[in-house]
Amino acid sequence: MDYKRALQAALPDLLEAGIIKFDVPLKDYCSFKIGGPADVFCTPVSNANIIAILQFCISENIPYFILGKGSNLLIPDNGLRSVVISTQNMQKLTRDKDYISAFCGVSLSELSEYAQQMGLSGLEFAHGIPGSVGGAVYMNAGAYGGEIKDVLYCSKCLVPTIDSLTSGNPVLHLKAADHHFGYRKSVFQQGKLIHLSSVFHLVPKEPEEILASMDELKEQRWEKQPMxxxxxxxxxxxxxxxxxxxxxxxxxxxxxxxxxxxxxxxxxxxxxxxxxxxxxxxxxxxxxxxxxxxxxxxxxxxxxxxxxxxxxx
Ligand SMILES: Cc1cc2nc3c(=O)[nH]c(=O)nc-3n(C[C@H](O)[C@H](O)[C@H](O)COP(=O)(O)OP(=O)(O)OC[C@H]3O[C@@H](n4cnc5c(N)ncnc54)[C@H](O)[C@@H]3O)c2cc1C
Structure with a gap:
């Protein structure tokens, strides 16, 4: 692939740091355990890394795909002739009063466990959903009467255009209403926006009570689904x-x-x-x-x- 050479020339630091790899089997990065290799597989660790990779793809007209935990995907047997940008290393969780902020690569289990430990309720429903925060916002994931839209306060994202990415201020802030959530739908599916992080607004509750709800939902899930x-x-x-x-x-x-x-x-x-x-x-x-x-x-x-x-x- 010619663009692999172009990528080596354009982003040598990311290659050297192991953030960009070639011919990586995707079955190892999805819950179905199915799928051939990605031509290029990137694991950015910062917004700046994501921006650099996107700028390369867009300016060279190379298709790219944002991969969360791969828990809602069927990847073809011959893989993807594109640059796969995995969010797996985009990890950060912080709390401010009743708000929790999570980067796109944080798993929903980690997020809900963190909320539980902080004594903040609202994310119990998400505990058994095996996706990332980015994938969950993209899908408006939900279960047992709860949905991401019920607790999401705001998000940060990127608009994948050269103008926006080189504007000096590329991060777009979305309020809850800007997400246009519906049943397994969000603005991320229409706008091709790249999700970076979200803030969730939760309600204080005793950690033991939250844990009891999470355990109950987990039990129901394992009883009814082939987990x-x-x-x-x-x-x-x-x-x-x-x-x-x-x-x-x-x-x-x-x-x-x-x-x-x-x-x-x-x-x-x-x-x-x-x-x-x-x-x-x-x-x-x-x-x-x-x-x-x-x-x-x-x-x-x-x-x-x-x-x-x-x-x-
Ligand atoms: C056993 C099992 C049980 C499940 N139960 C539920 C359930 O109860 N409720 C439910 O809603 N879902 C459920 N799912 C489906 C899945 O977990 C959710 O859809 C989850 O939100 C997908 O997140 P992900 O990180 O795996 O996304 P991926 O599968 O990696 O990607 C899904 C889509 O999101 C996009 N995406 C991912 N991250 C970003 C980002 N940062 N920016 C832009 N786009 C992005 C991808 O490009 C892709 O189009 C289940 C799956 C399994 C395997």
Whole structure:
């Protein structure tokens, strides 16, 4: 790839520091444990690193992808011909009174555990969701009656244009209303904005009470979901007036399998990787489930997971 050489010339410091690597298998960076290599894999440790990498990609017209914890993704078997910018090393958590600020790469579990230790309530719902703060804001992640939008106070982000990135003041501040949150939706999906950090507004509560709620939700999750198997969580969005798992089960598709990709025995809204499933097999299971449910019940199932590559959805 020519742009690898251009990248070596443009950002030698980041290469030397190990922040930029080549040909990195993405299956190691997503919860499905599926996916071929990224041409370029970056692990920025600062906003300045992210800005430098984005500037390179945009000016050289090279596609890039922001990767959180990879818990809502199906990555193609041949990988991504792009620069993957992983937020895994963007880690910082701070507290100021009833507000907690978290960088995009902090995991939701760490964030909710930190809030619990600080005696701040509101993030209990997020404890078992295996994503990062950036991915959770992007998706408006939610569970058990709670959603990111309920607790988010404001965010910092980047607008990925050369004008904005070179403006000298590239960080854009978003208030809660600017996020345009909906069911598994946010402005980040439309605007291609890069999330850097968010502040969450929480409510004081006894740490023991918060811990008890978190433990209860964790128990429910482990009881109902295949948490011990590689997956990307609920594959489909909840169709209005229905429960996806029930529709799939009523079609007789519990355990339906192609290769090593199977509808979970435990929760029919999940597809699990039984060992060495490929993205192609997962896609075949998705299409089969969608067609069967449509034929039987007339309900269209829209994917909640992001399907990358040629089948991008
Ligand atoms: C077992 C299991 C259970 C789950 N349960 C739930 C649940 O109860 N509720 C729920 O809502 N979800 C659930 N999920 C799905 C997933 O955890 C959430 O969607 C999560 O918010 C995704 O975060 P992530 O960091 O993994 O994002 P990724 O999967 O890495 O990315 C998702 C999208 O966000 C974008 N993105 C990530 N970070 C940034 C950033 N900093 N700036 C801009 N864009 C960014 C990516 O480009 C991508 O388009 C579950 C998944 C699993 C595997």
């Amino acid at each position: 011990d198997m590689p997956s990307a969580g609920s594959v489909f969005k909840r169709p209005e007036g229905h429960f996806t798992g029930k529709l799939v089960d009523d079609c007789g598709l519990r355990g339906f399998r192609i290769g090593d990709a199977a509808v979970s025995d435990k929760h029919c809204g999940f597809i699990v990787n039984l060992g060495s499933a490929t993205a192609a097999e997962v896609l075949q299971v998705i299409r089969h489930v969608q067609q069967t449910v449509k034929t039987r019940f007339g309900v269209s199932l829209e994917t909640e997971i992001r399907i990358l590559g040629d089948h991008e959805a």
